[in-house]
Amino acid sequence: MKVTVDQKKCVASGQCVLSAPGVxxxxxxxxxxxxxxxxxxxxxxxxxxxxxxxxxxxxxxVED
Amino acid sequence: xxxxxxxxxxxxAGLTAAxxxxxxxxxxxxxxxxxxxxxxxxxxxxxxKQVLAGxxxxxxxxxxRHEELARLxxxxxxxxxxxALDLTSCQVRLDDGDRIGFDAMIIATGVTPRRxxxxxxxxxxxLRTLDDALALRTALLAGPxxxxxxxxxxxxxxxxxxxxxxxEVTVAEPQPVPVRALGDPIGAxxxxxxxxxxxxxxxxxxxxxxxxxxxxVTGVELADGTMLAxxxxxxAVGAAPATRWLAGSGLPLGNGIECDSCCRAAPxxxxxxxxxxxxxxxxxxxxxxxxxxxxxxxxxAAAGNLLGDHRPFAPVPYFWTDQYDTRIQAYGIFPxxxxxxxxxxxxxxxxxxxxxxxxxxVAGLLGWNAARELRELRxxxxxxxxxxxxxxxxxxxxxxxx
Numbered sequence: 001m002k003v004t005v006d007q008k009k010c011v012a013s014g015q016c017v018l019s020a021p022g023v024x025x026x027x028x029x030x031x032x033x034x035x036x037x038x039x040x041x042x043x044x045x046x047x048x049x050x051x052x053x054x055x056x057x058x059x060x061x062v063e064d
Numbered sequence: 065x066x067x068x069x070x071x072x073x074x075x076x077a078g079l080t081a082a083x084x085x086x087x088x089x090x091x092x093x094x095x096x097x098x099x100x101x102x103x104x105x106x107x108x109x110x111x112x113k114q115v116l117a118g119x120x121x122x123x124x125x126x127x128x129r130h131e132e133l134a135r136l137x138x139x140x141x142x143x144x145x146x147x148a149l150d151l152t153s154c155q156v157r158l159d160d161g162d163r164i165g166f167d168a169m170i171i172a173t174g175v176t177p178r179r180x181x182x183x184x185x186x187x188x189x190x191l192r193t194l195d196d197a198l199a200l201r202t203a204l205l206a207g208p209x210x211x212x213x214x215x216x217x218x219x220x221x222x223x224x225x226x227x228x229x230x231x232e233v234t235v236a237e238p239q240p241v242p243v244r245a246l247g248d249p250i251g252a253x254x255x256x257x258x259x260x261x262x263x264x265x266x267x268x269x270x271x272x273x274x275x276x277x278x279x280x281v282t283g284v285e286l287a288d289g290t291m292l293a294x295x296x297x298x299x300a301v302g303a304a305p306a307t308r309w310l311a312g313s314g315l316p317l318g319n320g321i322e323c324d325s326c327c328r329a330a331p332x333x334x335x336x337x338x339x340x341x342x343x344x345x346x347x348x349x350x351x352x353x354x355x356x357x358x359x360x361x362x363x364x365a366a367a368g369n370l371l372g373d374h375r376p377f378a379p380v381p382y383f384w385t386d387q388y389d390t391r392i393q394a395y396g397i398f399p400x401x402x403x404x405x406x407x408x409x410x411x412x413x414x415x416x417x418x419x420x421x422x423x424x425x426v427a428g429l430l431g432w433n434a435a436r437e438l439r440e441l442r443x444x445x446x447x448x449x450x451x452x453x454x455x456x457x458x459x460x461x462x463x464x465x466x
Contacts, residue, residue, distance in 0.1 A: 053364065054360055056356045
């Protein structure tokens with residue numbers, strides 16, 4: 001699966017880190033999303049889909 | 065067997081509910097009814113921020129691309145309002161006279177902005193829809209003096225956006241501080257923030273009436289006789305759950321649609337988002353939230369429960385507001401009688417996390433320009449850690465002058 005994030009849309013809620021901590025992180029200075037794994041293993045697919053669904057800024061896109 | 069599900073409301077909660085039903089394997093008939101035309105479903109938080117400020121084109125706030133909506137395999141009845149619900153025949157009536165039968169329903173009709181008596185005047189605006197935001201933006205571009213009535217989250221965000229356009233802006237708030245739902249010390253910090261950016265805060269005096277000349281607003285008169293001249297007045301005085309179409313339906317209506325802990329209002333009828341009041345077992349209280357993330361979370365929960373999950377919805381509420389250069393985020397609840405303790409940073413540095421304690425436990429957390437620290441402290445609310453187990457790192461006095 002392929003994950004992309006839009007740092008300009010991100011509102012630093014950190015929901016993605018709560019849902020999938022190994023895939024997403026937040027920048028130190030302003031907590032904007034950082035993508036740690038653009039092509040994560042399929043085993044993380046549920047967590048990543050939850051992160052994308054919960055993101056209040058719609059800043060995460062997932063393609064199977 | 066469920067073969068026909070109707071979702072009423074096509075904004076964040078309604079759309080998420082419909083998508084969740086499909087993702088969970090529901091392959092029967094699905095109808096999504098939304099009363100806003102001509103726009104496809106869109107997101108609301110950017111309306112009072114980027115869309116109003118003009119940094120985003122409206123399309124950027126759309127929730128889904130056209131293909132994504134098509135993939136839903138739902139009958140989209142956009143531009144149609146539901147006008148009545150008959151629970152005996154299990155039918156919903158639309159404003160074009162059509163009736164749609166259903167086996168189960170999710171209601172996500174949101175809220176409607178409150179207005180003030182005598183406010184039906186040119187130059188007076190509310191902000192709920194994309195059209196509201198675009199109309200207000202057009203008016204702001206003419207360079208008016210602006211009075212925002214109501215210093216809650218929406219009012220203060222609108223004030224910040226208008227001030228960012230270089231306009232003369234006054235916020236009129238009857239309470240002693242703005243965003244008082246977060247407690248007086250935080251409200252005082254928000255007032256100071258606005259003051260720093262040149263927005264006037266007139267707190268502690270209610271509005272008496274609006275003045276007009278020939279049907280166009282000319283200003284706002286406060287109860288102490290003060291006259292605030294304005295060419296544009298924005299009413300941000302709260303919103304009421306959009307339940308009028310449910311009158312006489314037999315659904316329990318109070319502060320919104322009254323649901324149980326599984327977001328269920330009646331057999332087969334669920335509610336989600338701003339319109340839904342439900343019992344949150346984590347906090348042991350009935351609540352209704354007008355927060356963006358709750359729309360998504362509750363829609364996922366309600367759709368799951370419609371499909372038979374029987375899982376109480378027990379979220380840690382989350383919201384945020386962006387004003388000028390400041391981002392305020394919060395988890396949990398913020399009771400008026402809560403005690404406050406700073407747990408990280410220092411309010412004097414305008415980067416801190418403060419905890420709200422009630423009944424001997426942490427009930428809420430608020431981060432001021434401290435997103436990462438706040439997220440890391442979230443378990444304190446989720447697990448309702450004893451109040452005596454958290455230690456203040458700084459006082460919560462008046463902010464230092466900037």
